[in-house]
Amino acid sequence: MPSDFSQLLKNLQLKATPQRLAILDIMRAAPTYLSPEEVQSQLQLRADNKVGLPTIYRNLEELSNQGVLSKILHPNRQLYYYYCANREHHHHFVCLACRTVQDIHDCGCAELASQIDGQVELQIMQALGTCRRCCSQNA
Amino acid sequence: MPSDFSQLLKNLQLKATPQRLAILDIMRAAPTYLSPEEVQSQLQLRADNKVGLPTIYRNLEELSNQGVLSKILHPNRQLYYYYCANREHHHHFVCLACRTVQDIHDCGCAELASQIDGQVELQIMQALGTCRRCCSQNA
DNA sequence: TATTTAGATGAAAATCATTTCTATTTAACG
């Protein structure tokens, strides 16, 4: 759980640019998943330097590839990202109403891979729906 | 397993247009998943009438919503569709090399839903990789 | 069989998230 993102980036052999650090800061503080444009808006609110959208796209993708962020394929076909401190293999349940994210611990991926006649290289698994809190509010 | 797609479409309250029937025919015959553009190419090869891309997009999406086709979210971010006669709840393992699809029967979705603090409305689950045949060919 | 109409199609244009290009800047190492 490094609040020291500089060290994290060094470990990943990425330069600790102000933009990267600011993006990481936003992502860690966000209670929900964010789209690249939303990350940009939040950066502007903080009166940080303006960060270009291509930079945000590049960094979100890179950090996602490195496992620092999780990527969410929304049904609306946009990409969203989420900072998850949990470094173990797991998946997420995403509330489409309030955008909060729950960890799914027992995902059964290992069992699944074992029944496949081939080699699983990428497993996309997402549960989307309405969390209990939002369910009860709409009732 | 209706080879009689007219009846299937009637059940779904969709008109049995020549375009729809042709698309279904292509999809059923395809040994792999197809992109909308690939469906269009195949339609042209058959010297059927030309079918517009928007029509293909609309129909693939509609038939996918109705459960007649399965949708594949490819890592390259394009959509692909696949005709699967298996009407039970299941998921797919997709070979990225040869594009063939295997059914995954024991997906653990029910167990997963039970551990979530909320209501799962949509579960995206895909295993992507290399099937055994392609694995051995590349060795 | 003719009429009617909701649903479907096609062509062109629009949309819009994402990526590329390229000149400029900068973090980090020595």
Next chain:
DNA sequence: CGTTAAATAGAAATGATTTTCATCTAAATA
């Protein structure tokens, strides 16, 4: 401090997907 590979910004391009809208047609009904 100088060097250099990596990173950034802004503008432009990309390209899959969707919308628009005028036209057509399947199929229910008379």
